[in-house]
Amino acid sequence: MNPTEDQIYVIIFSTLFLGGLMSTFVVAMVFIHRQRQAQNKQKLDQIKLEHEKTLLNIENEIQQETLTHIGRELHDNIGQLLSLAKLNFGSIKEHKREEGKEILNLVIKEVRGLSKQLNLDWVESISINEFIAQQLARIESTGFCQTTLHADVELDDLPKDQKLVLIRVIQESLNNAIKHASPEKIEIRIMENKREKQILITDNGKGFDSSQKSTGSGMFNLKKRMETVGGEFNLTSAVGKGTEIKLILPN
Template structure:
């Protein structure tokens, strides 16, 4: 009888021990899971903060370029129009007054256009292919080189923040081609890489370079990081004397 009581006590104690052990295990697992949740939340907050910083940097860059353009327009275009309008309006010839009024109306139109360019809401009113067409048209109008745009895929409307990133990356790629490549032709092609994704290829027949050589700048890294923020990728291939090809892959 005494032996049976000892066995019962041993079983109860064993049960209590294992129950305690399981409780400790469950508490440890809950604690570990919460730690992982906290780390994941911190990482997500960090990624969001980096994304917002990149967007802010890009918006600031676009606004700075816009302000520089506004300054040039005010000095070279609007200032000249106002001077001519003043001369015509002060003329003793009646017909010159009409010319002066027409110039004042032209100044008003130019000022409105400049005011619109200062507001980044223009990003929402233009599609990516329209923007590219405008940029290539400006380059060709200068006589610098020939340009082509081939749209094999109709891009759906992108969210404003993604469109701002893409616009800035395209601008930077075109600026690099103009500043460093001295090309005769720049070609941009928009295609569908796979369902739900698009590819934008920027090619020039300029000087080219060896991408494996160390670079003094951080341009390629910045472009890669910016494409990463919109779930995209940046790839570059080039050889000396054989031009450069850039491929932007992104969700669409």
């Protein structure tokens, strides 16, 4: 074999080698793609499962909260009204019996209202603005603190999962404010811009050092829940300066 022939063989083998290398590269890419596709699918299934689990937990918690509220209503309101009605019916005076009838009608109305809350259908029919207004009215009726709602936009076309999460997060944020902050005023603002919807919950209560890591899982859960529907939960607070919670949902 002379040097020229050698060089020709080198060229032929180089061509075959490069062709083979490129084929191997493309085939390897397809295989890696398939492997990653399977991993990605598994990950997506897991996220979906987690999302469903979170929603189920939220539904349970809302139901639990509703049951507690109904229990409280039965004891504090309906129980009292029924006792009063019983007293009035026991009276010999006609106008007292009439009053008893009116009280009974009021009880029937209250029970109907409560029964509607037993299943989660109300979540579908209520808008976030209405829900917030109800919650604030409830807080104000207890005389605990003053409340204000400023809504620049009506949040009535949200998907059910976003609505459920928002309802639960707002409920929990208000509960936390009442339990831990002892505020004189709670203010909620609803805003929207091109990119996102925002709900701002502020109180002028005790506040806390939000830069320190919380030992409880409450805030972490709220953050995580907002993230499951693609939103954000931002909290800022300082000792003596109240707390501000910003809930963000992308448009």
